[in-house]
Amino acid sequence: MQLVRSLFAVILVAVFSLMPMPLAQAATVAPNENLVTEGIPAIPSALVETVNRYTEFRSAGLSSWHPTKRAMLISTRFGDVPQIHSVQFPLGARKQLTFFAEAPFGATYQPTEGNYFVFSRDVGGNEFNQNYRYDIATGDVTLLTDGRSKNSRGVWSQAGDRMAYTSTRRNGADTDLYIIDPQTPPSNRLLAEVTGGGWYPLDWSPDDRQLLVLEFLSINKSNLWLFDTTTGAKKPLTVQGQEPVAYGGGVFSKDGKGLYVISDRGSEFQRLAYLDLASNRYTDLTSQIPWDVEDFDLSHDGKRLAFVTNEDGASVLHLLETATQKTLPLPTLPLGAITSLSWHPNNQDLGLTLISARSTADVYSLNVATNTVERWTESETGGLNTATFSEPELVRWQSFDNKTISGFLYRPSARFTGKRPVVINIHGGPEGQYRPGFLGRNNFYLNELGVALLFPNVRGSSGYGKTFLKLDNGYLREDSVKDIGALLDWIATQPTLDADRILVTGGSYGGYMSLAVATHYSDRIRAAIDIVGISNFVSFLERTESYRRDLRRVEYGDERDPKMREFLIKISPLNNAEKIKKPLFVIHGQNDPRVPLNEATQIVATVRQNNIPVWSLVAKDEGHGFAKKKNVDFQFYATVLFLQNYLLQADTADGARQ
Template sequence: MRTRLHRLLSPVLLGTVTALALAQAGDPNATVAPNANLVVQGIPAIPQSLAEEVVKYNDFRGHNFVDWHPKRREMLVSHRRKGGNTAQIYRLTEPMGPLQQLTYTPDPVSSAEYEPRDGRYIVFARATGGNEVGQLYRLALDTPNAEPALLTNPDERNSFNLWLRQSGQMVFSAVPVDRTSASGTRAKITTSLYVMDPEKPQDKRKLGELEGGGWSVSAASNDEKQLVLRRYLSANESQVWLMDVANGQTRQLLPAPDAKEPAASYHAGRFSPDGRKLWIATDRFGEFTELSRLDIASGKLERLSSHIPWDVSALTLTEDGKTVAAQFNVDGCDELRLFDGESGRELPAPKLPPGNVGSTVYDRVRNEIAFTTNGARGPSQIFSLSPEGKVEQWTQAATEGVDTRQFSEQSIVRWKSFDGTSISGLLSQPSATRFPGRRPVIIAIHGGPEGQATVGFIGRNNYFVNELGIALIQPNVRGSTGYGKSFLAADNGFKREDSVKDIGALLDWIATQPHLDPKRVLVMGGSYGGYMTLAVATHYADRIAGAIDIVGISHFVTFLQNTESYRRDLRRVEYGDERDPAMREFLDRISPLTNAAKIKKPLFVVQGKNDPRVPYTEAEQIVAKVRESGTPVWYLRAENEGHGFARKENQDYQFLSTILFLQQTLLK
């Protein structure tokens, strides 16, 4: 069992990817043809020569750990093969061994679970065309050429939660989606929890129906009589509940129902072997999320990592509960710390390869941890750590002949905002020897807003830094995770534009740096980062060269009205409730669509047609409005994508278009 805290990244930074269709090979006038799923407006023809020049930056392929086999020393891995269009699931039977592909679908597959007793089959999740209406499938591993069997209702959004290992049953959640409603939207959202034997899906049993869309199952007790549920209300508030597996009855554990205390965030980990205690990560005691342990009977919560002034970002336990491995987000770079499962004291830190640690998971047989690392000089790779402290590498990332050792390490930079708040970001700086003088700048703003720009591999964006000589700054404006709960809430509601002012202060800081050119700055971002990009383009039009908005919010009221219903109330806590007249007036007044006439520099908008989070209408309306005032707008829409491009062929065309946009705005 593992707990992962969600992080959002700007889609343009997620480069994984397939071969482009290039017309008339060898012809100096040949151009790259967009595939049939791309709608292209205003984007000039892309020379084939550019595609050939950047191709080596288009195929970095790392590996992500997915699951340990229940009996053998082997694992499931998520990876995109050479020439493949999307990430799929593979079986890896030994360190550095060959990968055996298990799933073959046009849509990406990144999560899967072995059947928990013998590993005879896997259950994997997949959505279609980026719509995020996830479905669960069973795939037999002992049957050659087996076809996946659909287990869930296609009219619901389904999520695998965990296994009841003794019975071999899985617990999953299902949430209805708007397209199945007669009115096209839902006033009331519920989450249903089910138990199912994947080999007998017709006999599934409903555990209960819970109000709202923020529920998930975190753990099962060892006797499998109780489930731990987490109810997410906002980035700053959540609850922990217990559910009786036999009758579905629930009771709230944290915060205590009668407790009068400030809202706090809780992340449930796993039960102790005797079922009396529960491992918790919470910011109840201070600014940061601490590793804690709850005595279920008394309700006493024991603090274990108060000496570490950073957030716990993930945790995993050995099967016997004797050791806990916790990841701590230290200024944007995850580190692994070990704790004694009985006393709670911290143990000596293991020696791991350098990089940002992710996906730490104990196996159930050998107490061996699988973990990934990635850094500025390479994509994600999988390692294991034995109980004796031995580190073994399981995968080698593919970099297609590029010497990634030359890539620039990221540095942390800080500046003061308008109110004295310290804001930080990651800077990737071109070689001063190769690119002397003041360099143009891309400001790439992450999504969320409850996300964080973290230390790691920037993929194809290395081309901007290493071949075009552009400095890349990834700011963590107020509202970002990782810097305390007060900082996280500092952009909520009527404080929304304070985060935009943080970028204004960054523009001031850039002007003071001898190696950065304040006259050549471009801003880009995805999702909430797309809103920030548009907002910067309205507030600081005279200080930027252009803007790239990827699946961004252009008007908060229309966004809240049209986003999928299961997300609406969760987003109202962050942005404000548009049903309140004062808030509605504020949201309308600050929205980029309202201020579109102020966007005077070229704009590039990228959108997936099937996006359930930020509907494509947000892109269409800002494109039309900005064009009314005569500002040049490029528009790229993919009919088979959702909240960001997941298919390599679409990512490749987006990347090439981005380079052209940079050449015509930032580099001219």
């Protein structure tokens, strides 16, 4: 019998070896079940194999210190999305605690005992975040919010027995204030009803009787309020004058007599200041630094303030002694971006996340007593030697009105000779700013395709003062597009860059910019990629989620005003789509609450009438940008193929591949 089985097995192997293989399946990679593609050619398996190592970068970010141990929660990815992990000591094992299909974020330990933490999570990128409690002892997860509305993750009381957060549950538009004891979900109660979608609790007073709250009206204007945590009664802390003032954050001093705040009051830049609550006296603490203070944290004993300045796109860490207002010496950190500043309750360890061009995001701590830095995570880099990766070069050019615009240029590997093709990648916001950091997958373009990457910070970008920030508002919208026109002129003067091979791309507002550049300068680019971008300002403003609609009207203009509506229609790429004469790739998430899917479908349908190649990629389980690795990977494969076909190929009449 054994002989018969052996002979049968041999016959089966022989038969299957003679059967024709499905060559198309073996040679290509199909999109997963949540991706909808139109116009995208089959992705060769060989391409996937070539780029694979560049898809295996990981990163880690600090979420929360444990209140009684020298341990922390971090966020990192080993599967399809980032999950919450615990790390018990520097470079210790990353123990995964959550295993969700959607990424959890914002995890913070209960601040006195640390026997549970609270985190947020949405579904499919819809940003209707819900809050949950994770019990350390059992791993049980408990929903704390209503399961339907949009909720902020909130801030802990000083006693650690309550959290204050915002929710749109009342009407879907206003972010009302709520208070909850996470250990007792039925304790949830409405503290105060507010008007608008820009309310954010910042900090509880030392006695937990008052709550500091930010009212965000625009990037240039915001207010600070104090709410009684029992009655919900509120009183204003700030008064807007003739010149709008923006506040970027605030915390109570240890004695409760004042606030440390970030503000551009009386300055072009966001400064760190002290506001005395009794006298309303306002004292600048960083007037000597001509750059924005972008983040800060007060030590638990109130003796030290750690803060980060954004200096021409690079993060610089500072330490201030609150009693003397003197700066303290610090060790030099690598040039890059610093986020997630957080003091441990021991008042010595300052945690932070650091990212640079040659290092993916990882978690570190700085002991301010010894001035020593310890690394807590060392994320994988796909087996690539990141020490050889391109460093950013700060470049500047003059725009149409002689204003100086800047950006960061990454040059390709030196083994590529001759003039190099260029990808211009425009940030979102529009009040965002490109900050030099780790490029991840984009390093493939530099190292393997020989493409230069240029990230401009056009007018309207943050980080360069509030005057610069306002230069694209309302009727000035297309002046930022002209900044890219001036950049095209500058590229033409550079001996190492090829002005005849330029592709423009961007996400969100950067997606609008890439479409706008394709309408204004179609004869000067090879192709464009629009990622979750605005194609029609009027339909965007009418359909973006109600909790953010008024905030966007301040930036772009109110479409309900007939004159502004006419202007917005005039400049919208959708109404100028006949000018787009070069290949276009449009990428969008079906659940996008910020820029609804309609913005993508309408531009795809319209540009296709120009008889040029139009590729479309829609993810049914994503929102404002792709977050799941399998979707991000396919987007990357398709983008590489798009560049190979339309940026790197020889010239043709329409920029298409011969």
